[in-house]
Amino acid sequence: MITPNLKYIEELSGDDEAFKQNFISILKDEFPDEKSEYLENIAAKAQMEASLNVHKLKHKFNILGLEDSYHFAVTYEEELRAGSDKLHEEFLEILEIIDGFLKSI
């Protein structure tokens, strides 16, 4: 089971607590929108558009210290571009974990 963390955000923030809180707030706003858009595109079988969503979402994986998930997303993005969404369920699990993490902080 993957565990997101705030290590990168804390390193970036240093003593700047205001930035840290503001940045977390941005993630809390951006992530659900990107996730929703991704799910809509998957439901519509719009793989190319979904690959663009994965491209954006994978950046958040890295920010939250999920390196393995990032590499998985790179593969999934390529597969979506090739027209296959067979990794969707596995990708969705990662999204749900991040969703829960962002709601907990």
Next chain:
Amino acid sequence: MNCIIIDDELSARAIVKQLCANTPELDVIQEFDNAIEAIKFLNQQDIDLIFLDIHMPGFTGIDLVETIKNPPKIVMTTSDTDFAIAAYEYEAIVDYLVKPITAERFTKCIQKIKASSFKRPVLTHNKEASIDNDRDLYINIDRRLIKLKLAEILMVEAKGDYIDIKTINQNYRVHTTLKKIKEKLPENIFLQIHRSFIINFTKIIDIEDNSVLIEKSVIPISRSNRPELMRRLNLL
């Protein structure tokens, strides 16, 4: 150094902005969530450095690099390392930061930029285009032969017995026909998109419905010429 940040993701812009805030030499004067707005800004204001995302919907970072004339130094930011080689084909691109950008890597990037001179690079990304940059066209106005650089011509418009040639720096009215100047313009750069207009299609900023935007001019595309224009574009 005055800089701007261009990225469609707010979180990505926030990271670069924070890294800039921790770097006294950098002054972020504006941020943009799309390349088109940034181009409009760059047409009006000189800046020293751009932090530019590659993947943006519609108009990508690479499109922007190819569009702006005499670009400032550019640092590309992206999640994909695969684009590094492509990015370095452009002289204006001085570094390439992979997201999430660390403070250490960002500092190295700025040191590298400081170490280099601030002379603005010339965009050289395409051998064929470089050759055409050196080609000239002489036009006859009031018994004077005026030399124009082909690459600096933005568009030509038919005006009755005359044509208006719009270049990067100046406009000229010449007593000739669109058909005659078309024969003198290289086909790899110029294209007739309407019975009254020939454009330099490397200068296109965007295409919307039946018109193209070049600098601040909106030029109509006729239905019969649209397929050829679309064929020539490097469409994703």
